[in-house]
Amino acid sequence: MAELPVLPVTFRPSRTRAVLLTAGVAIFVVITTVAMLLEQLSPGERLSFVFTAALLCAVLFLLARPKVVADDAGVTVVNIVGRRRLEWPEILQVNLRPGDPWVFLDLSDGTSMPALGIQPGIAKQRAIEDARALRALAEAHAVHDPGQSEG
Template sequence: MTEAPALPVEWRPRTTRLVAYATAGAIIVAMIVLAVFVAPQFTIVDRVLMVVFGLGLAWILHMLGRCRVGADESGLTIVNAFRTRRLEWPEVVDVTMTVGDPWPRLDLSDGTALGVMGIQGAEKKLAARQVTELAALLKTRAEAPDPT
């Protein structure tokens, strides 16, 4: 069993962030270049809307790139693409991630589950290490110890 990491700790995907922000930057630059060099029949409003469209796409990519999981003494903060959720340690029962899953799933004490986009399954070794560390924290921070 892996030893639980020292708190506070934060897990973020590497590749997803790199791709999201690089693509966002490329889209913004491309839309600005397009707006400057587009055919003369396009008005200034059309050109501004091209840039605004690029900024909108960049914002969506930023929302995907900002995903993370933070753990501190009182619980977990799950930042997914469009929602942030704060959970106390007793609320989290287990973390599971099987081969092929896009991200792990937290099983909660109320019977629901929560996807954790801040750990990306595509980064196989990194994701496995992060899930193992999170599971170790859950084991040490659980409300009641295992009866083994």
């Protein structure tokens, strides 16, 4: 088994995040600059340009938000608009199959939860390594039922 990462550890799509944050700032600056340079615009129209730029920037910042934070007690999954804290025993399996847009966590309540903080978009190899590390952490922290027979 590979060496476990030192806890706490944060998994996030760094390249995707950098692109989204840079694009958000660039869009805001360009639209705001255009609004200020267009002399025929009224103050209200300029304000609407700036508001629209801020809204577009905020959407891109939300898309850059996902991460998965693992610590000794469990995992915090931060997706675009939600956050959920999971204890290690709640995570039965960590899946990243070919073609999956991100990692899925199979949970003890019978549901599956997306973890957008590990996604193979721009950096596929990094996502695979992160998924393996999270899987190894989940397996290392799994609670084994002594009444269950293996095999």
